[in-house]
Amino acid sequence: MNWATFKNKFEERTVKRTMRERRTKGNKKNPVLPKAWQEILSYFMRARINIIISSDVHDGSLKLYAEYMMRFQDINSDMHELLAFEDVLEEPLQPLYDNLDCYTYEVFEKDPAKYKLYQEAIEQALLDRVAEKDKEKKLTVIMVLGAGRGPLVRSALNAAENTGRKVRVYIIEKNPNAIRTLNAIAKKLWYKKDVHIFSKDMREFSPPEPADILVSELLGSFGDNELSPECLDCAQKLLKSDGISIPCKSTSYINPIMSSKLLNGVRQVLRHETFGRQKQATYHTHAESGFVVLLKNIYNIGLPQSLFEFVHPNPQSPIDNSRYKTLRFEVELDCVLTGIAGYFDTVLYKDIKLSINPQTHTPGMFSWFPMYFPFTEPMDVKKGQTIEIHFWRCVTKQKIWYEWCLAAPLRTHIHNHGGRSCPIYCT
Ligand SMILES: C[S@@+](CC[C@H](N)C(=O)[O-])C[C@H]1O[C@@H](n2cnc3c(N)ncnc32)[C@H](O)[C@@H]1O
Structure with a gap:
């Protein structure tokens, strides 16, 4: 209004x-x-x-x-530090394909909630794995996969100290810039610790010994959009058969929304020619792209429902990370459907969870903004109608992508068909 x-x-x-x-x-x-x-x-x-x-x-x-x-x-008024990000459409990061810069890592590292919960999860896992009577003689091997500049290594070392458990930490990171920072930190702060750094893609890493605990954060705003399933499935060979993965499960959620601001935002994006990887952008390439956005002026047409789930380690054989689901939402007020909001939650260990689903959002955590998947055209929907959304996760060796369409009360074409507008690259 x-x-x-x-x-x-x-x-x-x-x-x-x-x-x-x-x-x-x-x-x-x-x-x-x-x-x-x-x-x-x-x-x-x-x-x-x-x-x-x-x-x-x-x-x-x-x-x-x-x-x-x-x-x-x-x-x-709910003024906060992230005001400037409200309803601003951003291209999602691709930390597997691109090398993140220092500024991006710095933003992650400021999150007050995320690393604390990781630390609690690692503490709990260490306590479960090593009984009090064995703590002097039993060594736990922790592998931090995709360590960035090391905040999860710090969580692991703090967890070891708090629980009195002996740990050896293997750090695996494929970004050479982050490796440089990690080496400098290790020289200065971790030289007395049993810490080993490997400049490697976790999918190709051969460890000196298997891990008791794998710790990673490759989640992205939709849980699997930074390709955690693909990376962690390959990396699970690094884990002992009874080992623990932190996180052990992630779930994405979607709901239909109305937002004139985002509708106009997608149209505006066109004017910024440098936006996006594809220089030859058209309205359709943008309107069929998933965005990351701190949602503010939106109307939730229905509450978020769970979409896709991934577990780690993945017991499936052969592994298939493609997914397809249909979800239905009742319309309670006449309104205009402009797109789909996306969220995720993850189980780190037992009951320790992180969530950006508005129904269960982890207090104080700002590392992840929600996703927004637009429809190319806004659509009038009426009270009493049912919105039926079809959503796919498609997988090839080179790229992963989402497709979405509406089947009721109106039909749309399949958005991002074949990943033509927003592919997520694996190599
Ligand atoms: C979302 S960042 C998280 C970084 C860090 N754990 C943190 O919380 O600040 C993901 C990190 O994983 C790294 N990464 C992604 N895919 C990887 C792979 N296949 N092998 C090794 N590192 C990877 C990226 O370079 C990036 O540093």
Whole structure:
């Protein structure tokens, strides 16, 4: 809802009159809005609506109204550090195909929740693997796969210290820039620890010995879009037959949404010629791409439902990481369907989980923004109708990609058919 609609619905004068009445009847010095007004205004403030206060009285009372509104805004708006990212469409990272830069690693490393939960999971796994009586003699081999600049190595070493368990840590990372940082950290901070660094792709790594625990974070906003299934399936040969993978399961979720901001955002993307890997972008290539976006001004047409699941280690033989699922959502209000929001959650170990699904979101964790899969055209949907979404994960040796379409109440073409708009490269 924009300011114009707000103005139509709740005529400006009514606000002033309401505040004035309260002022004369109740507390003379401090104007206050009735509860219903507070509720609707706090909703508008969270949606970042501009509010204009005007007055036809000249007794200085406008200042009181303005002060009241400013206090009200301080209390009710959810301002945060990531404000600039709200509803901004970004191309998802491909850490397998590209080498991430320092800035990206630095952003990951600032997350206050993620590494703490990893540390708890590793602690729990160490305690389960090595009994108190064996802790002096039994060594646990931990492999950190895709270590970046080492935050998960720190989690592993802290976990060992907190539990009093002896560990040997193998660090495997394919990005030579990150390896340089890891070597420098190891020289300075880990020289007394049993830590070994390998500049390798985990899919081709031959370890000196098998691991008790594999620790990785190759998840991406959709759980499997940074190709954790493909990488971890290859790497599970590094793990002892009774070994533990952290994480051990990841699940993606989707729901249909309405967002005029994202609809326009996808159209705007076209104007930025350098956006995306493909220089020859058309509206359709963008409108058929998955984006990463901190969702803000959206209407959830239905609640997220689980889509695809991957477990590690993967017991399947032969392994098939392609997936297909149909999901149905009841429409509760007439609205316009513009696209599909995507989320994931993951089980690190036992009941220790990370989630960006809004229904179970891990408090304070900002490493991952949701996904957005647009439809090329917005579609009117009516209360009582059922939205039927078909979603595929397609796999070849060279690339992985998602396809999606709507089968009801309207039919669309299959978006990103054959991965023509947004492939995820394996090599
Ligand atoms: C999402 S980042 C996470 C980095 C780090 N664990 C953190 O939490 O900051 C994924 C890392 O895995 C590395 N990576 C991805 N695929 C890999 C592979 N097949 N073998 C080795 N490293 C890989 C990337 O270079 C990147 O550093």
